[in-house]
């Protein structure tokens with residue numbers, strides 16, 4: 019690296035993790051800047067993980083006023099109205115995260131993430147968005163892709179006891195050890211838009227049902243103009259109708275997206291804290307890998323369902339024509 | 340979100356957590372968020388700086404305080420209406436007996452050592468309380484569920500034993516840096532600063548062993564009025580110069596090995612005083628023994644730097660000097676401690692000088708400290724994931740949802756596309772001495788071994804008993820406890836020194852002993868077989884216990900060393916294969932993973948976790964067929980296959 023050494027304080031604090039990923043990786047982490055938008059439980063878990071890991075800065079974006087429901091899986095904010103009333107979720111999380119690791123700069127960026135201009139994203143090495151619509155995911159992803167530097171882009175969503183992570187590292191080169199030799203590897207990622215437009219019949223065999231079900235719900239919210247995550251059991255008939263249409267258009271048997279799963283996803287607005295911990299942990303690990311260049315990053319979807327306990331990687335890639 | 344049934348199971352549950360460290364902090368947080376109302380937590384540790392990067396409930400200002408108590412206070416801040424009961428205590432304390440365990444619906448372990456895990460396993464079995472066990476190292480982790488009679492207990496499968504190396508590898512033929520560390524820590528450091536009465540194999544035996552060992556007996560004593568600088572150089576020259584020359588005289592040893600190079604202090608550092616330029620005063624000001632540092636005296640700052648042979652030698656001499664001048668009172672009682680800066684400096688320097696002599700690459704103090712202190716590699720994310728998985732299993736346990744219990748591996752490289760891989764729990768091992776009543780067999784020389792040997796080497800070391808009681812028929816041979824009468828104590832003490840066949844109730848071939856731990860409520864029978872001879876190298880205990888789950892790396896730091904060390908390389912290779920990190924490593928070693936392959940697959944039809952709901956059977960079969968080509972993979976080479984697919 020560039021010769022700057024970790025301070026004695028850093029070496030002592032990060033001792034155990036430097037033993038995992040090395041001092042170089044730690045130095046890279048300490049220079050990285052991360053934008054996080056949408057601060058529900060999973061993302062809060064993620065923020066804790068990267069603040070502890072010692073990234074350079076974390077910028078929080080979520081103007082929502084705090085409600086009890088928003089705090090259901092949040093360990094950063096005390097459920098005391100006298101503390102939280104009138105403050106935004108980002109402001110409250112910021113106060114608490116700063117406390118976790120004084121070496122990390124945590125700040126708040128107000129505003130609607132979908133309205134931020136492309137050069138705003140240039141400040142960051144990593145952008146993580148959650149609780150936002152299909153079109154917002156796509157447009158922010160495109161803005162990150164247009165930047166001259168590579169910005170790692172992630173979306174994360176948890177519903178009921180299920181979670182999904184999407185990763186776009188664009189063209190990612192990293193070295194890994196193979197029989198004690200360093201080998202250079204190239205991974206090519208699709209954007210979110212490209213990935214979700216892969217025809218369902220060309221998806222990997224036995225693709226996770228969660229992938230399909232999440233696309234149905236996402237589409238439903240987009241068509242109905244819902245606030246992301248704000249569906250309920252009453253929506254189920256309409257969601258099922260949309261599944262039918264999508265499956266017919268994609269020539270896929272409807273049974274590939276079981277009712278039970280759709281039901282869980284449309285009802286499950288409240289997060290399930292153990293799943294937040296799992297998904298927030300995996301996402302933290304992936305971001306650390308991408309920044310440090312250590313370890314194979316996952317490509318490009320990750321799914322976890324507490325019902326079967328599987329944490330699955332799906333590679334949903336659109337060949338460029 | 341949790342269903343109604345789940346929520347009511349959670350709300351009514353009384354949970355015991357053992358350990359408030361890396362996993363514990365995450366676990367307590369996730370339990371509280373998930374709606375648990377009554378959590379008890381035991382941890383004997385206090386908070387250290389190196390915990391703060393992952394034990395997120397703790398802050399700099401908490402250093403030195405009880406983990407259990409600080410964790411409780413931190414969690415109550417965001418969930419004020421739940422009950423958390425902390426115990427700043429050792430889980431092996433007698434107050435945590437079977438009755439204590441019986442009050443809980445489930446026990447969740449977030450421990451960092453084998454001993455405590457075994458202890459909790461036994462108490463859970465005795466109390467009939469389900470146990471969810473966990474462990475992490477770096478990016479790897481696992482969660483397992485243990486239910487008496489239903490699934491295997493924590494001890495049904497062999498656990499890696501603490502790694503040990505053959506004495507001759509350490510004393511004469513090191514080939515890896517870790518061998519040099521063991522030599523520096525267990526032999527040299529112990530000899531110079533530890534208990535003088537301990538056996539110590541530091542001196543190499545020359546061809547005519549007797550004469551040299553006699554004359555070298557007092558070499559390590561500092562002579563009256565001997566100048567400390569002179570003493571340091573004398574020790575240096577003896578262990579790095581003279582002893583190497585002596586070893587070189589054993590021509591046989593070096594036939595197939597690189598010959599080491601003797602190193603004398605005057606060749607590395609000229610005899611003029613090294614660093615007397617006012618640094619003494621700095622150390623005097625420091626006062627606190629933990630801040631005395633040879634690095635500081637010599638102006639070396641970065642623990643990650645690789646020191647030259649000269650720097651290592653300077654550190655060696657300086658550290659020795661500081662021990663004798665600033666910490667003289669402790670000499671004779673010191674044991675190596677990874678948090679003792681000066682001790683780490685001394686061991687690093689000594690190991691590096693030795694490594695240099697044997698042509699082994701040198702290491703930084705940071706690396707040496709990790710090796711010497713068996714430091715567990717730990718990151719926050721793995722702990723968070725594992726804690727989430729523990730809570731998921733705990734909720735199933737509380738609902739008695741037996742068919743959905745899973746043990747889950749958190750992998751570094753995906754296997755069958757999975758980073759988190761659930762596997763159906765194994766059935767109890769019918770020959771497990773802990774959870775079944777299978778008797779053990781002990782081969783021992785009943786005319787030579789004392790009861791004390793049996794207690795130390797078998798009952799405590801192998802069976803892991805804490806407060807043992809040994810009976811022969813109805814007569815008590817040995818017992819520990821606070822409530823014993825004086826004459827009983829004297830009687831048992833006398834028994835300990837007796838040879839087995841001369842005990843009041845003689846133990847001979849054919850005797851059946853009952854060994855019991857009243858706290859763990861573990862009882863087992865041992866059939867005694869008399870045997871005259873034992874192989875010193877292979878059976879260093881002088882007795883052999885069978886019928887118990889043998890640890891994988893059983894090679895002991897045996898006393899019966901030979902000078903040619905013919906078989907050593909084989910041993911150290913297997914050792915390092917199993918134990919890449921630490922003796923507390925919980926992750927299944929490759930060997931078991933392989934062994935389990937068959938059972939995994941054969942149970943897959945019933946266990947395939949995706950068959951959870953009403954999916955058609957044939958689909959499962961198809962999946963199963965596809966899945967067969969993989970096995971639980973750890974950090975090993977076989978994972979390359981799955982990665983190739985992703986290299987575009």
Ligand SMILES: [Zn+2]
Nearest residue numbers: 492495771774
């Ligand atoms: Zn067992």
